[in-house]
Structures are given as structure tokens and as C-alpha cells.
Amino acid sequence: MWLLPLSVPLLGLLALLARQRGILAAGRGALNRVLRWARGPACPRRTHAFVFSQCTHGRADSVLETFDLHAETHHTLELGRVRGVELDEVVVRAAPRRVLELGLGCGYSAVRTLRLLPPGGRLLAVEADPLSAELGEELVLVAGFKHHQFEVLTCSSAEAIAGLRRPLHGDQGEEEGGLDLVLMDHDPQHYLPDLRALEGWGLLRPGGCLVLMVFRGHDSVVRQEVLEHVGSRPQSYSSSVRSGRGGIMEVQYREETISLMSSGDAIG
Numbered sequence: 001m002w003l004l005p006l007s008v009p010l011l012g013l014l015a016l017l018a019r020q021r022g023i024l025a026a027g028r029g030a031l032n033r034v035l036r037w038a039r040g041p042a043c044p045r046r047t048h049a050f051v052f053s054q055c056t057h058g059r060a061d062s063v064l065e066t067f068d069l070h071a072e073t074h075h076t077l078e079l080g081r082v083r084g085v086e087l088d089e090v091v092v093r094a095a096p097r098r099v100l101e102l103g104l105g106c107g108y109s110a111v112r113t114l115r116l117l118p119p120g121g122r123l124l125a126v127e128a129d130p131l132s133a134e135l136g137e138e139l140v141l142v143a144g145f146k147h148h149q150f151e152v153l154t155c156s157s158a159e160a161i162a163g164l165r166r167p168l169h170g171d172q173g174e175e176e177g178g179l180d181l182v183l184m185d186h187d188p189q190h191y192l193p194d195l196r197a198l199e200g201w202g203l204l205r206p207g208g209c210l211v212l213m214v215f216r217g218h219d220s221v222v223r224q225e226v227l228e229h230v231g232s233r234p235q236s237y238s239s240s241v242r243s244g245r246g247g248i249m250e251v252q253y254r255e256e257t258i259s260l261m262s263s264g265d266a267i268g
Contacts, residue, residue, distance in 0.1 A: 083246035096180030103186030178205030
């Protein structure tokens with residue numbers, strides 16, 4: 001019983017500290033938003049300089065943590081932590097050996113993907129902007145990956161797909177070739193044309209290929225066009241559609257059936 005008089009002020013002190021922490025966290029969040037606004041649009045050079053100078057070279061997790069730290073106070077075009085976790089879940093589930101990334105940016109999603117690929121897995125990244133392609137490739141190398149694990153093409157997505165027109169053949173011992181995973185995080189206006197081109201040229205692995213499309217909240221028209229394309233081909237696409245909180249749409253391709261899904265709750 002003698003502890004009761006002491007516990008009351010102690011609980012009050014703990015509540016005050018918790019409240020102060022909440023106020024500090026809210027204030028820090030507000031300050032970060034002000035800093036992002038003051039620093040203007042996303043800049044590949046600033047992103048690269050910060051990550052290159054602050055991360056531990058040769059450690060992919062350190063590179064990703066430094067990207068996320070930079071994004072707290074700067075605008076960024078990278079996937080970010082929330083979408084990155086969704087991407088991780090897909091890569092782990094699919095265990096892809098051949099990945100095509102349309103839109104390298106500064107290399108954030110490439111690093112996330114490469115660190116989870118199975119042995120022998122390889123990523124082909126496409127970036128139309130020469131500066132971003134150069135800076136992104138360097139940060140992928142900084143993360144510890146080698147050129148036998150990935151390649152960067154500096155061209156448009158349409159040019160890259162045209163260059164891959166010949167069906168991809170599997171490695172020795174594999175029964176079928178083609179891409180296992182495609183990540184689209186470039187110009188959303190190209191999502192549907194690129195998906196059609198990948199299908200038309202037979203670049204998606206017949207046994208199954210996941211196509212991920214990143215939507216950031218202002219692409220409702222493009223999203224609707226993709227859904228209409230899916231709806232117009234019921235023999236090839238499933239009508240089941242889900243949307244993850246990060247806005248990543250997941251299209252699962254099969255030789256005879258394609259189902260459209262996403263890592264989240266179903267849309268009614």
C-alpha cells in the first residue's frame with residue numbers, strides 16, 4: 001500500500017513525458033514538411049550527394065536508410081519506405097530471376113529489389129533521363145552490387161522494350177524464358193502502351209510474370225484506362241482488383257490467364 005502514494009505522481013510524470021514526446025514528434029513532422037516545401041522540387045543531384053556522403057558504402061540497408069532519411073526533409077521521386085515494403089513483399093513472394101525496371105530514378109527501388117533476388121537473379125533498369133541514369137547506377141554500385149547483377153539502359157521505355165523484342169530465353173536448366181517481374185515507375189502515360197508492348201512481343205514469362213505499376217494519387221485517368229483494358233479482355237484478365245496503401249497495382253500475367261491484383265484490401 002505504501003507504493004500507492006508514489007505511483008500516482010510517477011504515472012503523472014510518465015503521462016507528461018509521453019505528451020511532450022507526442023508534441024515533439026508533431027513539431028518535428030511539421031518542421032520536416034516546411035523544409036520539404038522550402039527546398040523545392042525533387043533534385044537527383046541533391047539526393048545522390050546526400051546518400052553518397054552519408055551512407056555506409058557496400059551496405060544496401062544503409063543506402064536505403066539514408067534514402068529514407070533524406071526523404072524526411074526533401075521532396076523525392078523514389079518509392080519511399082511504405083511502397084518499398086510492398087515491393088519487398090512482392091519480390092520475396094515471386095523470387096524473380098529476371099526483373100525489368102522502367103524508371104530507375106536514383107536507384108532506390110533497384111537496391112531494394114536486388115538485395116532480395118535469388119542467386120543468379122538479374123535486374124535490367126531503364127531510365128530516360130541521362131543524369132538520373134548515371135547517378136542512380138552509381139548508388140546501386142555504392143550499395144554493393146556488381147554489373148553482372150544489373151544493367152542500366154539510358155533510353156525510353158519504348159526503345160528498351162523494342163530492343164528486347166526477341167523472346168528471352170531461360171538459363172541452362174530452365175524450361176522457359178521471359179521476364180519474371182516488371183516494375184513500372186516512370187511516366188504513367190506509358191504504363192498501358194508498355195504493358196501492351198510487353199504482352200505483344202512475348203517478353204513476359206509464360207508461366208507467370210508480375211507487373212507492378214506505381215500510382216501516386218494523381219493518375220486516376222491512367223489507372224482507369226488500365227482497368228478498362230483489363231475489363232475488355234475477360235479471357236485473359238481476372239476481374240479481382242485490390243489496391244495497397246502505397247498505391248502499387250499488381251498485374252499477374254499467365255500464358256492463358258492474367259489476373260489483376262494489388263497488395264491490399266479489395267476495392268468494392
